[in-house]
Amino acid sequence: MGSVKLQARLLAVFLLLLGGGSIAYQLLVQNVPLSQDEKDPVWVVDSQVSFVAKANKPVKVRMFVPPLGAGYTTLNESFISNNYGVNVNVDKGNRQVTWSSRRAEGNQYLYYRLMLTPRYADVPEKDPGPQFRPAPTLDGPEKLAADALLEPIRQHSADVETFISETIKRVNELENDNVQLLLGSDVSPENRAKVIDLLLAVAHIPAEPVHTLRLAESQGQQPELWLRSFNGKEWLYFNPLNGQQGLPDDRLVWWSGPGPLLNIEGGKSADVSFSVHENEMSALQLAQSLRLKDVSSFIDFSLYELPLPAQQLYRILVMIPVGVLLVLFIRSLIGMETLGTFTPVLIALAFRETQVVWGGLLFTSITAIGLSVRSYLEHLKLQLLPRLSVVLTFVVIAMALISLLGYKLGIGSGLSVALFPMVILTMVIERTSIVWEERGGTQSLKVALGTLVAAIFCHLLMVWQPLVYFVFTFPGVLLCLAAIMVLMGHYRGYRLTELLRFRAMVDGDKH
Template structure:
């Protein structure tokens, strides 16, 4: 198999892994940091009224198109009322109905919203508005104002800004003052602007929203003017003339209507409140995947039982440890006893901790090696010899645990977590290397194995890396890609440069 096939396969695996990672992190919002939290605001509308003798129908405008924010969850709270939600020109509406009610009533709408930069107003391009129906003097004043503002502007945005400036200085503008003196215009600047913009054939509407803040308590709704420039909606503050959505501004409803309406009752009052909370980002991501219809959570490790998740949280780090061993062996040149032995020892270090783990490992291997040399003199066959060594290892581990209990050394009790078979095979392998290549080579490989296990333990113990691999297991495809590429490496290892130093040409003297 040629190198091109390896390169293409590695590139495909890396591309798949990075694509899935980007989708889950950028689109679904899977957290990149452990214990990452997302700011979530709880918004609440309390609708209070006194019912009449007839049937009651209370309607509340609720958030729908909220640029920059998404709704995580919402609840409708009432006692005995029928409830339904529906779409309306102003957005969405929540309607409570009851055949007969007695005493003051309070209905609640509560929702959790979070910042979502990918969220935009996804409504379609609006049609050109109809010309407002005005009397002749008002129509002439409107046309004069539009002509003057058009001369002072270059596009829809600047036209809107200039128009609002004229409206805010109505006492000094002859067209606006004449228009208002005829009684044809509302007193509200945003509503008046929509009339003039309709006369200029520019789609516009009023957006009502609240300022999300960290201090809990009641808030007042504010108005923004939305103007469509043919491509997108632009936002203007009708008082300050500032363009754009203010920071942490949540659009609640749109249109000229009030936030709530009531049939069959009186004394309608609506109170808005907001409270900021911190929520686990993973919970937000799960909810976002559910709302978007994504099956990413169904096929993630989070779909497993909690006990199984704890097991895979450890198992998913084994490929990372193997990657560390591959780099240290193939590129650095560190000698070890086998490939997977250091990884399993590194896993045992997670419980014994590094220093105590090295000490316990050295004690077990040293004592087991002495027993192995003694068994060599008995000239036993391979399988009986390994069985004997394994049994000796178990007895040594049990003896060290009992001794640690007597000496009140808690780390010594964790020695049972060491993989017994791996220790037995290490002792066997080390004794063979000792006999065939000498004590120096055996000790070098033993120290190398401990060194690699220690490095793997440090890397596998990084909390951020554990979180990243567990939440984005597709990143292990990158490990496979790197392993495939490293499998074709035939160059020098770093520690081999010392071996071939004598072959390097000596520098010539002056």
């Protein structure tokens, strides 16, 4: 016996670990939303290119656009223009769009829109960069200033990371004479980045500028300049103004390299403006839209991949074990008697169409009619099979009459009685009458009432939408339910009704 209990417990633990592991995988790896009300941010980035076209000249506009999959999932990318050809190519690791037109006159406007979300985005594997570059040739005061700045930088640094940080710190000391000489009269962030890059080049450390956009509600935002360098294992990002290391999570890399954002031929007075807006989308709708775009999401490996009619069916079927577990608790822990384990669950399924109030009334009335017919047939000494056949016939007649009455009274729920399982009601009537004969009318009514109450609670639990979503989305929870059922299979303790019944004996012994 001990070996059997041990096997049951090991089986329960195995099922629990398997189900819990499945849920954890969906949550942590596939990023499945825990609730159907969970929402994800969707960023909409708009950039407007405006310029004045030169008369009678072809126009060609080139602009860098973000690389796809750079830590975000692209939902939509649009290039909006009037009478312009659009072409996107890759140039030195950057994506670049080219708008071209044979003729254009006056003010021109081109638009680029990008919709993206951090959900389901894979961290891209960045190509390794160079770890050495030749030093540029410096002469005269520039060489002396660079050497004077690099000497304390080498003393206070231990590796590439600290060397770059120390270089940024020194260049931003604008009162330093050597820094002023290298910067000249231009202290803009772009020129500081150039001086930092110059000093790093003298030290044979490669670096390149990176232009990023901050994903935050804004109008008229301009790309922010960062520097990055490859240390042999990963890219290191630095803010050239304050030395901050590590690219923040809300930064989108737009392009890298020293080239300008926009190049235009056949136009003048060019300008680019950015606006960023944040929207919200249901995480479930987001996954479904990604599935339609052939973008990997959790729907690729779940019940959501089934056709919609099959999904609706399985939303009902996966809740049956939940109802069965509830009946198991009601019978084994509370001690309420029902007509079997599955009968309350099947009646609860019928309540999906009739609703609880009408379903309870229909259950009570049809069962009462059936019991009356069955009692009279018992008086006629009919055998079991003919008796069940007659009861089933009268159940159908009663259902038809109630449906007709409901239609005449304008009660739509009465029509749903036809969906009540006739065979289930017939068996309920038969089993209730048997209990009546064996244990009396009071016990029969008690069991029938217990079945109805259990069915009502099962229905309320099985149609609770947050639970339906959770079980349907995380089917591994069914294995956890099976583990609980296995553990309850060896429960031999007192039920709640037994504790209440024997309480008087305990109180009597105390007195």
